[in-house]
Amino acid sequence: MSQANRYQGGCFCGEVQFELTGDPVAMGYCHCESCRHWSAGPVNAFSLWAPDALRLTRGAERLESFNKTPRSTRKWCATCGGHLFTEHPEWNLVDVYAAVISDFDFQPAVHVNYQETVLPMADGLPKFKDVPADMGGSGITLEE
Template identity: 30%
Template sequence: MKTKDTTKGSCLCGSVCFEADLPPVRFQYCHCISCRKTTSSAHGAFLFFLPERFRWIAGESMIERFTDQQSNPGYMRWFCRRCGSAVPRLSRNKQYFVIPAGLLDDDPLAKPERNIFWDERAPWLLNIDMIPKFSEGIDSIIRET
């Protein structure tokens, strides 16, 4: 079996591209309110890499940086200036590059290991196996009704 040694990712518009050497140090879901707000989703999904194992390929100059001074002082969000996608950022302690898993264009050959800030999880979060699944989008919903 062929083994991969890097994973690549990009933002929605393709301006920001990066790669990292596998395996990640850590892969986890974060349910904290800051991650829910900044990902506009049920939770963050993040892979952690040592900085020397992470490289920008393109678009570093397109990155905007926001630091929360109010609800979670010091919490940082880096995002693409053009499309608004969250992009990799340096962790608060500067020890890791934190990659939002949804940016990956390939399989990092790793799965999330844990949930953090579980007590802050969205009240509507549930196990996805509990609800029906469709292979397509809105058309599937229309056909069902």
């Protein structure tokens, strides 16, 4: 694969590092309460990848994980606490937080769980009440 389709990333202290190969399945913003609390921000910028696109290159033994629900396993660095990604087994996808991928051209295409937003964003992108129907949601979109 070409270098254009390889991305490096890591945690805040650099103890855990990873490589992504290929292209994300989707990119956007999640406004759900869980993502807001986890990210300590009003919105989470996500990039969804096939699990085999992600390869840990350093510090796998430093990864910690937490399951609030069976739908997601959140992972972070035990040294610095830096959040890295969330595995979504029901969707067979991993959300690698866009902010931890170096030199990544984040191009959001959608907002999900917009009914829970605390930071309205007028950017012309579709705003799903929950998630698209093909991901198990209602597929309902909301106005900006």
